[in-house]
Amino acid sequence: MDPFHELPFPSTELARETARYVRQRADPAIFNHSMRTYLYGRFLGEQRGLRPDRDYDDELLFLGCVLHDVGLTDDGNGDQRFELDGADLAARHLTAHGVPPDRVEVVWDAVALHLCGDIPLRKRPEIALVTTGAGYDLQPDGPPLPPGYADRIHAVLPRLRATVVLHDAVVGQALAKPQKAPPYSMPGELVRQHTGATWPTWEELMRMEPSWGDY
Structure with missing residues (x-):
């Protein structure tokens, strides 16, 4: 029996196949986080009056959510920041399943932008709600969930110390691969905290060769 049938996940074949794809590759804590991201993103959208398949494409939202941390899998671990590696892997997966380029682009943006603060919040709901849903699952700062809803979600998708697992995967x-955590990025900040390293100042960065000599 489908363990997720009691929760309002999309039932399209692409949604089910993509969930299987991520589940086979991701740490269980990261997979569960990605699935909860959809549930919380959808809930937060409802608080704004947004209804699935009326105000946004529910399948696209789910695909962006379930794929948003796929850059933290072995298959997604390339030479870029993990969210960019993940966006590229998500695009390859969806393209291989015949998803049209315009729909692939929405998911790519949702995955690539999910760490970019307020920027994705200015985008279409399928992108914005990935960011808000992921953030809510890490720290539930926002509208309270209906009574018992979090218990229902965690019974099917236990947390498994998700914030710790995500931190350790990024670091x-x-x-x-240090290029995956450039200075002043979120991955870079997590590495700085972990190692105690210091970052160069703006002036020090601008003095590095090659330089235009402004300093």
């Missing part, structure tokens, strides 16, 4: 990738 672990970046320690092996």
